[in-house]
């Protein structure tokens with residue numbers, strides 16, 4: 001059993017680190033040789049609930065992504081956990097192009113939408129799984145902090161590679177579920193993964209751009225009426241677009257949005273973190289996706305489109 005973790009950032013280090021700590025061989029694939037070298041030299045600290053687990057350097061397998069294809073052909077992995085951001089998907093797929101004729105079990109953890117179609121086009125023989133998680137991971141010097149223990153759901157969305165009932169895919173679902181459970185994640189296989197993805201998309205589309213524009217934590221969104229009014233307007237616009245696209249969510253989504261703000265009150269949203277570090281954000285796959293969904297059904301999404309332009313407009317200078 002070999003698990004490849006592509007992208008050794010917050011989520012990659014948390015999942016990869018905990019899988020390795022549970023005894024599964026993990027290979028980390030990093031963007032730079034420097035990060036791979038550092039992991040091999042210092043090991044990896046995983047901090048959760050005030051305790052620290054140290055993965056010793058001699059047990060760490062970390063390599064630059066440029067070596068993925070050659071090493072994978074020499075020793076194929078059983079699972080590939082794709083843990084880069086939406087903004088790095090094209091680059092990673094370009095690097096993986098010599099692996100396109102292989103069947104690889106790929107679990108995709110990205111927030112936002114649009115990546116599965118791209119990955120499917122580039123890796124047509126692979127089995128693609130969507131993963132949604134409410135874990136909170138934060139990369140720190142030589143390690144990662146599990147900021148909030150959440151839930152992880154995995155499944156095959158309707159847009160993923162079609163698999164017939166009873167084929168290997170179902171067994172693979174279970175095996176990844178078990179691996180993640182043994183590593184200490186609250187993980188379930190879901191046959192409603194698309195619903196969960198759309199649920200997360202709506203939450204991200206309301207919370208992320210506003211926290212990034214106002215530079216506030218998720219909890220601070222609820223601290224005055226003006227903020228809640230704009231959140232509600234974004235929510236209502238998205239809800240109408242979901243309805244037109246026949247996406248029915250069973251949950252009371254407005255309550256869910258408020259509840260996520262409360263349960264992650266002290267979080268810096270991922271979009272705010274990206275803006276503050278001058279990185280590209282995932283806004284195109286979040287607000288941009290809501291705009292595309294509106295266009296598909298002859299609607300408009302003026303508020304989400306404005307969010308898209310406001311966030312994209314922060315680059316290239318950034319905001320100090």
Ligand SMILES: NC(=O)C1=CN([C@@H]2O[C@H](COP(=O)(O)OP(=O)(O)OC[C@H]3O[C@@H](n4cnc5c(N)ncnc54)[C@H](OP(=O)(O)O)[C@@H]3O)[C@@H](O)[C@H]2O)C=CC1
Pocket residue numbers: 006007008009010011012029030031032035065083084085086088091092109110111112133134135136137138139270282
């Ligand atoms: N963090 C969290 O708690 C959660 C994150 N997510 C989602 O998970 C995804 C990953 O998020 P997160 O871990 O926070 O992001 P990070 O930015 O912390 O990690 C992404 C990692 O990918 C690396 N990377 C970029 N390009 C490449 C490449 N070409 N090859 C290999 N590695 C590459 C980056 O390297 P470098 O640093 O060198 O640029 C970085 O280490 C996002 O879509 C996010 O929305 C979902 C739920 C929770």
Ligand SMILES: CC(C)(CO)C(=O)C(=O)O
Pocket residue numbers: 111203204207208218260264267268269270271
């Ligand atoms: C749920 C939320 C808003 C938590 O911070 C998130 O997913 C993000 O920051 O991207």
